[in-house]
Amino acid sequence: MPTKIDDATLVTILAQIKFDEQGLVPAIAQDHEKGDVVMMAWMNAEAIRETLQSGRVCYWSRSRKNLWKKGETSGQHQDLVNFLIDCDGDTILVKVRQHGVACHTGRRSCFYRSVDAKGTIKEIMGVTVSPETLYSGS
Amino acid sequence: MPTKIDDATLVTILAQIKFDEQGLVPAIAQDHEKGDVVMMAWMNAEAIRETLQSGRVCYWSRSRKNLWKKGETSGQHQDLVNFLIDCDGDTILVKVRQHGVACHTGRRSCFYRSVDAKGTIKEIMGVTVSPETLYSGS
Numbered sequence: 001m002p003t004k005i006d007d008a009t010l011v012t013i014l015a016q017i018k019f020d021e022q023g024l025v026p027a028i029a030q031d032h033e034k035g036d037v038v039m040m041a042w043m044n045a046e047a048i049r050e051t052l053q054s055g056r057v058c059y060w061s062r063s064r065k066n067l068w069k070k071g072e073t074s075g076q077h078q079d080l081v082n083f084l085i086d087c088d089g090d091t092i093l094v095k096v097r098q099h100g101v102a103c104h105t106g107r108r109s110c111f112y113r114s115v116d117a118k119g120t121i122k123e124i125m126g127v128t129v130s131p132e133t134l135y136s137g138s
Numbered sequence: 139m140p141t142k143i144d145d146a147t148l149v150t151i152l153a154q155i156k157f158d159e160q161g162l163v164p165a166i167a168q169d170h171e172k173g174d175v176v177m178m179a180w181m182n183a184e185a186i187r188e189t190l191q192s193g194r195v196c197y198w199s200r201s202r203k204n205l206w207k208k209g210e211t212s213g214q215h216q217d218l219v220n221f222l223i224d225c226d227g228d229t230i231l232v233k234v235r236q237h238g239v240a241c242h243t244g245r246r247s248c249f250y251r252s253v254d255a256k257g258t259i260k261e262i263m264g265v266t267v268s269p270e271t272l273y274s275g276s
Binding site for chain 2: 082
């Protein structure tokens with residue numbers, strides 16, 4: 001999604017979003033072609049600006065407390081295809097072109113554990129790329 | 139998803155979930171057939187118990203501060219098809235059979251506002267059922 005969104009327009013968009021008391025909003029990432037939900041993370045206003053203006057998805061890392069340009073270290077970045085805001089403005093859905101895997105475990109999606117009808121938690125997705133490779137820095 | 143999950147098994151499942159300081163976890167609902175993300179809401183331990191044991195999706199309403207058996211008032215309920223936990227246990231993805239519409243505005247999905255490349259927010263989905271009909275109590 002090539003964007004031409006200037007800072008003034010961004011202010012209008014941000015006014016539609018309800019951030020929580022930490023200044024964050026949950027952002028769901030869904031593969032735009034395959035349709036699978038690959039992850040959920042958090043954005044602050046700066047992450048939304050970076051996402052919309054660069055066309056690459058950027059989150060806010062709550063653990064590291066910094067902007068998290070997805071894929072900057074691992075190479076597994078997400079191109080923005082569509083940016084959606086929900087009815088009450090407190091959740092974002094980004095449709096993305098996922099390069100490689102979304103999960104830090106090396107799986108395509110973070111949602112790889114499923115509860116079956118008996119309550120057993122089963123892994124339904126294998127590791128595509130080893131985490132060592134993902135974060136080798138090469 | 140017909141479940142036979144007793145309370146002891148439930149404790150094991152809940153141990154895999156990281157609730158926030160309010161005892162809540164975000165839960166994304168995705169239509170299991172069409173693949174569209176229809177809403178995001180919050181669950182507490184009791185909502186998860188109700189969801190898994192009844193097979194119908196139940197959230198925690200942060201505004202009303204009570205259990206929210208989705209569709210109890212509107213009839214637009216969600217049958218549970220699959221219950222997924224993400225890698226770090228702090229987000230749930232429920233795959234559902236959505237009866238009618240998910241959004242209180244009468245749209246199929248809560249994510250009906252899209253930011254285009256110029257930054258204009260556009261409604262990309264029409265109202266299927268009028269909110270007056272949804273909440274008429276009939």
